[in-house]
Amino acid sequence: MSVLPDRRRLGRWALNGAAGLAFLYILIPLIFVTWLSVYAQEIPSYPPEGYSLRWYGAGIANDRFLSAFWTSTQVGVIATLIGLVVALPAALALNRYKLFLGGAISNLLLMPLIVPGIVLGFALYVFQVETEIATGLPIIGSFWGIVFGHVLLVIPWTVRLILASLAGFDRTLEEAAQNLGADRLTTFRRVTVPSILPGIVAGCLFGFVSSFGNLEVSLFLVAPGQTTLPIAILQYLEWRIDPSVAAVSVMQIAVIAVALLVTDRFVKISRVV
Amino acid sequence: MSVLPDRRRLGRWALNGAAGLAFLYILIPLIFVTWLSVYAQEIPSYPPEGYSLRWYGAGIANDRFLSAFWTSTQVGVIATLIGLVVALPAALALNRYKLFLGGAISNLLLMPLIVPGIVLGFALYVFQVETEIATGLPIIGSFWGIVFGHVLLVIPWTVRLILASLAGFDRTLEEAAQNLGADRLTTFRRVTVPSILPGIVAGCLFGFVSSFGNLEVSLFLVAPGQTTLPIAILQYLEWRIDPSVAAVSVMQIAVIAVALLVTDRFVKISRVV
């Protein structure tokens, strides 16, 4: 067996160390919140007095968390579906036709990802208030008002990830299908969609979680009685800090991590994200 | 000139229409907030009583906005630099060596992008509180405590975008440089870095704006006297709504849009994002 020269090995260890450090950086806060979630006592002090899983039960049993969770899920699912319906043809158009200002459009689709959430929320609020004043319709604080806002958060993810998938898609496959007798719709359904499925799935996953976890936009759009989960957590924390919030947090992280890993196994997200 | 068959033209218009719709969806709220920012009156009613640029002056002149803007900028710049220093070697390691669980690591690096901000902020808060209790150091609410939290937001962007750049980098270029007499460090500096510059620049840009615009993490980590711009805006809005917030929002959007387009011209971000 040949032995790597010492300096080459050194470089290798340094790089691997850096990767480990980045990983730890992200992991450590998650480890601490997990630790807190199994504290037995109510006041988060150090060292803990004992360990218990009771706060998980308390988190799940909390009516406000539960109803907020359902609101967040409904908003997320519907916004994701609307986002997908808009994004799929939009991505196809951006990929296929040299649109007037196509490059600028596809960059501006990134805006909701990088414009501060508070600015985006305020802009949506202003838009909905002015529309409500102008039309007299009850928009602000309505369920569909929130959904409308969240679609804005979903679109950049779905459009960009489907575009990434389309960039790797060989269009001669579509010609092959048509040559074999498939009309345009059948070709799309049988060949195009299965080929860009990783992008579609990843786009929906990222779109959903960015809607589900959003605080800023929701803050502006929800009516007093109706809250999403991030708002419910924030309100709970204003009132008291106990390990039940940690338990709710850990459950969210676990669900997202599992969704990410399962989806990745199924469609290799890492190739498109 | 050949004429496209009618159905093919129809499909083309439908796709282009969808792209336009997605674009409008994102643009409309921004247009409304821009409109509000030039209202002459203080109460955002409809129709406006007249137009004026005075709220831009008011936004800039507001001391709280100004000091919060500086805090956000400092935190963002420092967090981005630290994030880059960690991310560059980490991305190189993930790209070059088949790390133990390398795929899982690179997926988990996405976590801060998709874990709800409120959960992330709470986890960081718990971590810093427990560390403060254990060590006695004044961490929570300190400038470096905020920076530490924001580095977590920056890392996923920098690592993923540098990784994307590295995936398109032909390593025979490094061999060519070494064959021509460049040692490992010179090769990295003269060949590798210029080749992955688009990923580095895009990673820093996205990392910075996601730190700059972050509300949830900051909410947990700032001390009462010291606020970032998103928190300052939120606090202002709790007290009153007038077009000066719209003006501040428009200025932020404009700066980010310009940064995006200028950077894209310089390094073709669209190839890596």
Place this chain on the structure above:
Amino acid sequence: MARLELNALTKRYGDFHAARDVSLDVPEGEFLVLLGPSGCGKTTTLRMVAGFVEPTAGSISIGGTDVTRLPPWKRNTGLVFQNYALFPHMTVAENVAFGLEMRKLSKAETAEKVKGALDLVQLGHLADRYPRQMSGGQQQRVALARALVFRPDVLLLDEPLSNLDAKLRQEVRIEIRALQQRLGITAVMVTHDQEEALTMSDRLVVMSEGQVRQVGTQRELYETPASRFVAGFVGRSSFLEGELRDGRLVTQGGLALETPKPVHGKVTAALRPERIAVSAEPPAEGTNVFPGTVELVSYMGGLIDLHVRLSPSDVVVAQVTNQGGGTLPATGDRVYLSLGSPAVFPASDPHARGH
């Protein structure tokens, strides 16, 4: 399995003619090859037949039916792509079954035909593999089975061998030709590879700049090229440029060649390397014998190319067979070349017909 007729087919993109007045008549069961440099319009022509490019003018008929305005999925053609274009998310059997499904065959009938088609290309045992698990040669055979299974009227092949390595190319070449003959199917292939074109086709079409330059069998094209372009593109040729004086072609370097037919003006003579006889002494007989100096000996195993300078401005390549033993001419040697009767073409236009 039908006659294919192209009638003055033209495709224009703005001012650029991708194909211009292409007329071809391919009888049932013929293997026709379109040969030409890249950009000559051969692929555009094939894609017009498949229905992916709409002609600006002209018409296409398959088996007597005008298909010019039909979409691709209503023409019964089987197209084999350069990059195979197998559906990556389907198994080999599902790929081959796709065309039959579209034709709404029963499941039992589909399964039987798929099996038959895969056996035809000797891949019956790999029916459940995915394309990515197969070699390039196997993938190309699956693509062939997929294009043949529904009995297309015409088989279209778009540079089907160019992604395979040299050894495999030879193998698949023979296989495609044998299959086409066995099934008696009309086939049109596009290639830029001369050897492929010569060994596979019944007839060849040489194209350039969107136009058909010559149609004929291998022998017709090689023995009687219609233009200087064809003489240079099909087989190798050395060219001598000159002017007609006293019934002879006189080059700038002063060579005077006898030409088989009376020509006039500026002309180009085309010489086939293997038709040039090389000798150390002046030969007893022969037309157009000239002395020259060997400039380069290119040893290529069975063949040896001699680059011989006949005058300050005239170099020709002579090809001799390596018969083993004996001494080979070396660089600097003085030799005599018998050029024979060259084909002669007008010098001004490479596409002008010769004499």
Place this chain on the structure above:
Amino acid sequence: MARLELNALTKRYGDFHAARDVSLDVPEGEFLVLLGPSGCGKTTTLRMVAGFVEPTAGSISIGGTDVTRLPPWKRNTGLVFQNYALFPHMTVAENVAFGLEMRKLSKAETAEKVKGALDLVQLGHLADRYPRQMSGGQQQRVALARALVFRPDVLLLDEPLSNLDAKLRQEVRIEIRALQQRLGITAVMVTHDQEEALTMSDRLVVMSEGQVRQVGTQRELYETPASRFVAGFVGRSSFLEGELRDGRLVTQGGLALETPKPVHGKVTAALRPERIAVSAEPPAEGTNVFPGTVELVSYMGGLIDLHVRLSPSDVVVAQVTNQGGGTLPATGDRVYLSLGSPAVFPASDPHARGH
């Protein structure tokens, strides 16, 4: 411009020998070509010389200095890559200047040498272009200039022509060879293309399975292949398998061939297609004359391949030159082949030395 010596060079990955006991001695100014199928170890050998692969055993010396343990940047070799590997963010001139910069030459000297190197490859006028603005052939010339400008001890070429199209390949081939001779530089090239290897090299090394199989000039390899493998890899051969009986090689189909030297056991005879004489009548003289039936006529322009069946189990390929006029043999014709004296090798091992 130095002698290159490889001494029992071996590279092992676990149980797999990428290269095994490779010993070569390349004198100053020689153009040596490593030829072999993919995976034969030729690229590993080249990369060991450049310093990118560390040998498991053996040594490398350049100009008498042992460089086995030196990193790539301390060896003075110039490597030309298959994909050119030009730095995309530098202009042509900056690319070429890179090696000189690393050697800390003054700006004036660098500029002068860069200009000289670019003029050498006739690209002086494109010094300020970026690689992406150039054709493949131009990029490869820039890569050549970049590898030559700092006067490397050895020029290394890793399949330098395989990304170029056929016409360009011929052109760059001649150019590289001419440059190498003009500069008198020691060069080692890796290729899997026979024609490239035969036309460019002073000497050839045939490799397979990590081992050197034969070293020699084109003529030595073609005329006296050391093994059945070399006979099949350099030039074309038909093979007849048989057993020795009464001093003759008797095939399964019953042919009995005279062999030049006494052999024994199971053997393989290798026949060069162009050394087989074809005639319609039994020839007056000749060794190993057999009647046969033409099975396939492959018309390839200047050459025609005849696949002739001599017995139920023996088919050989004879190559005849197309001399025009006259009638060609057709499929089904009865012909007589004079096979001449074949090279004979033990049948068991394709790498065993012949007789």
